[in-house]
Amino acid sequence: MTSMPKDPMLPVPFRIERVQRELSDTFTMEMVPKDGGAFSFKAGQFNMLYVFGVGEVPISISGDPADRSKVVHTTRAVGAVTKALDALKAGDEIGVRGPFGTDWPVEAAYGQDLVFVAGGVGLAPLRPAIYQAMANRERFGRVVVLYGARTPEDILFKKELERWRGRFDMDVAVTVDRATGKWSGNVGVVTKLVARGGFDPLHTTAFVCGPEVMMRYVAAELEKKGVARSSVWVSMERNMKCGCGLCGHCQWGPHFVCKDGPVFRFDRIADMFSIREL
Amino acid sequence: MVQTENLGRVIDEHPFFQGIDAKLRELLIGCAKNERFEVGEFLFRNGGRAEKFFLVRAGTVAVEVDVPGKPPIIIETVGEGEVLGWSWIVPPHISSFDARAMTLTRALSFDAKCLLRKMTADPLLGYEVLKRFVPMMAHRLQASRMQMLDLYGPGAEEKPAKKVKVEVVKAVKASKGKNRKADALLAAPEKPLKATKKADKLKKAEKAKAPKKLKKAG
Numbered sequence: 001m002t003s004m005p006k007d008p009m010l011p012v013p014f015r016i017e018r019v020q021r022e023l024s025d026t027f028t029m030e031m032v033p034k035d036g037g038a039f040s041f042k043a044g045q046f047n048m049l050y051v052f053g054v055g056e057v058p059i060s061i062s063g064d065p066a067d068r069s070k071v072v073h074t075t076r077a078v079g080a081v082t083k084a085l086d087a088l089k090a091g092d093e094i095g096v097r098g099p100f101g102t103d104w105p106v107e108a109a110y111g112q113d114l115v116f117v118a119g120g121v122g123l124a125p126l127r128p129a130i131y132q133a134m135a136n137r138e139r140f141g142r143v144v145v146l147y148g149a150r151t152p153e154d155i156l157f158k159k160e161l162e163r164w165r166g167r168f169d170m171d172v173a174v175t176v177d178r179a180t181g182k183w184s185g186n187v188g189v190v191t192k193l194v195a196r197g198g199f200d201p202l203h204t205t206a207f208v209c210g211p212e213v214m215m216r217y218v219a220a221e222l223e224k225k226g227v228a229r230s231s232v233w234v235s236m237e238r239n240m241k242c243g244c245g246l247c248g249h250c251q252w253g254p255h256f257v258c259k260d261g262p263v264f265r266f267d268r269i270a271d272m273f274s275i276r277e278l
Numbered sequence: 279m280v281q282t283e284n285l286g287r288v289i290d291e292h293p294f295f296q297g298i299d300a301k302l303r304e305l306l307i308g309c310a311k312n313e314r315f316e317v318g319e320f321l322f323r324n325g326g327r328a329e330k331f332f333l334v335r336a337g338t339v340a341v342e343v344d345v346p347g348k349p350p351i352i353i354e355t356v357g358e359g360e361v362l363g364w365s366w367i368v369p370p371h372i373s374s375f376d377a378r379a380m381t382l383t384r385a386l387s388f389d390a391k392c393l394l395r396k397m398t399a400d401p402l403l404g405y406e407v408l409k410r411f412v413p414m415m416a417h418r419l420q421a422s423r424m425q426m427l428d429l430y431g432p433g434a435e436e437k438p439a440k441k442v443k444v445e446v447v448k449a450v451k452a453s454k455g456k457n458r459k460a461d462a463l464l465a466a467p468e469k470p471l472k473a474t475k476k477a478d479k480l481k482k483a484e485k486a487k488a489p490k491k492l493k494k495a496g
Contacts (some may be wrong), residue, residue: 178351178431185355189421196359230356
């Protein structure tokens with residue numbers, strides 16, 4: 001049972017249980033509904049987080065969809081609301097509306113190789129899908145996680161990536177845009193990792209999340225490798241306000257990102273990527 | 279003879295020259311050599327003559343820039359199945375970066391003078407080699423441009439959030455009321471960060487200098 005009300009515009013109070021600093025500007029919050037109920041969501045969905053008196057912001061859920069006892073958000077502090085979120089600590093309260101939006105079609109990819117391509121904090125919205133895939137590992141072919149960060153110091157979920165890399169049933173590759181001599185891993189853009197392959201392009205479903213420009217190049221590289229556009233899914237970001245397709249703030253061509261997205265099949269939106277005005 | 283056969287097999291197996299005509303492959307073999315580099319060993323150095331290029335068979339090579347007094351900045355890593363070095367094609371044939379083995383590296387090296395001579399004598403070989411190098415160079419140029427875009431935004435280097443957080447925490451402590459965090463936050467961004475004594479001194483020094491300059495100019 002979810003503790004969320006039927007009115008999607010009404011925030012529900014949640015208590016922050018734990019705050020963990022991931023990077024200098026990025027943190028993860030674990031929250032529980034104040035009324036003690038459960039919270040269910042699908043991988044890829046987002047919540048509207050309301051810092052009382054400051055404002056609301058859409059944040060993807062970064063926790064395990066199988067764990068209904070808490071909701072987990074990983075956020076980079078860049079604007080007024082996210083900076084206000086960053087100032088909160090365990091025991092504080094915030095308002096939550098959601099979950100909203102479309103999800104990563106993990107179940108529809110059964111029998112396929114799964115390729116996750118993430119850039120920067122884009123790993124956070126993908127993490128629930130990775131959890132879901134690994135909980136049903138026997139249903140997939142290869143599971144590949146390709147991750148690009150700015151520098152080695154900016155690698156999100158570093159310990160988790162190391163743990164995943166240690167598994168025999170998962171391939172994880174990490175690259176950074178720049179590094180110093182202390183770094184012994186890959187340096188270069190994440191598209192280079194895609195080019196190396198390690199998956200069967202004809203039987204691959206790819207989930208991509210990161211800056212829009214990065215997703216465009218990754219999708220092009222996947223296509224070059226032979227992955228069909230209809231097998232590539234991307235998570236879009238726009239200025240979302242209501243979260244349920246009423247206000248139109250997040251309109252992107254014929255779509256509302258909050259309602260029709262944030263997860264889109266690439267072939268359905270590919271043309272819009274090249275329209276400057278959108 | 280055994281060595282030549284081995285080199286031919288290596289060229290066939292490496293993705294870079296995959297599918298090249300057997301006759302042209304023989305011409306390539308004549309300029310090729312197997313090499314091994316220990317960790318930290320340089321394959322070539324910035325400013326040196328670009329006399330070789332490498333097909334990396336195993337290991338990882340860092341393409342980097344030396345920064346005096348600091349660790350070198352790695353621009354790119356080149357690994358198994360990739361090619362390293364293209365300055366040998368472009369006059370004045372001088373390497374622009376350092377290439378250092380990050381791990382034990384095995385590579386097939388090609389003598390640039392030898393290959394350029396053969397490419398001039400046999401335009402088909404020249405075309406086949408350049409046909410493979412040009413897309414690789416274009417790909418690297420595109421990758422460099424993407425790196426320059428700094429797509430992943432401000433990260434560990436800028437540390438923008440901490441400063442604001444400090445201000446917010448201070449404001450929260452000073453404020454009262456039910457929504458005090460929020461109120462404090464609304465007020466916090468407006469507050470200028472505390473200036474340090476050093477910064478004050480610098481400002482004073484700049485002010486003191488300014489009129490003198492004007493006088494000189496006059």
